[in-house]
Amino acid sequence: LITQGSNNMLIDAGNNEDSDLVVNYLKKQGITKLDYVIGTHPHEDHIGGLDAVIRAFDVKKVYMPKKTSTTKTYKDVITAIKDKGLKIAIPSRGTTFKLGEAVATVVAPSESSDYEDVNNYSIVIKLKYKNTSFLFAGDAEDILEKEIIKGGYDIKVDVLKVGHHGSRSSTTQEFLNKV
Secondary structure (H helix, E strand, O other): OEEOOOEEEEEOOOOHHHHHHHHHHHHHOOOOEEEEEEOOOOOHHHHOOHHHHHHHOEEEEEEOOOOOOOOHHHHHHHHHHHHOOOOEEOOOOOOEEEEOOEEEEEEEOOOOOOOOOHHHHOOEEEEEEOOEEEEEOOOOOHHHHHHHHHOOOOOOOOEEEOHHHHOOOOOOHHHHHHO
């Protein structure tokens, strides 16, 4: 996401083999710094390219969920974060932060929940810019969608990035009705 005033946020970075594609794309957009880098959850298809992005750009803050992993991909991301002198911030539900004139609110996951499926640790963000709003659902599945609804957050948005790549495990009718 690029806002006026050169404020930038990246949510996930694809698979390991997408590293060059993501880095080159961002550079072609004239990006040299990322105010926020969000690894929604520790699956390779979401954080695979994050280590390359973190190494290639001036990164101000990294958000990741409390869920860790023993994979090489996850370890590569952690190493890149440490090598840059950064620390992982674990956002709490309700955390808000500004990206230029836009306001981002973390609506999931709950810090107290223990999920069986790693997808449900996905950081889900609502971004509001003037009169337009977006919901970025990571790989949130029906269990996390129900928690978001119970959390009482206003998730009515103009644009929904559906959870779990549009899988049948996500984007329930109840969730869509609220969105």
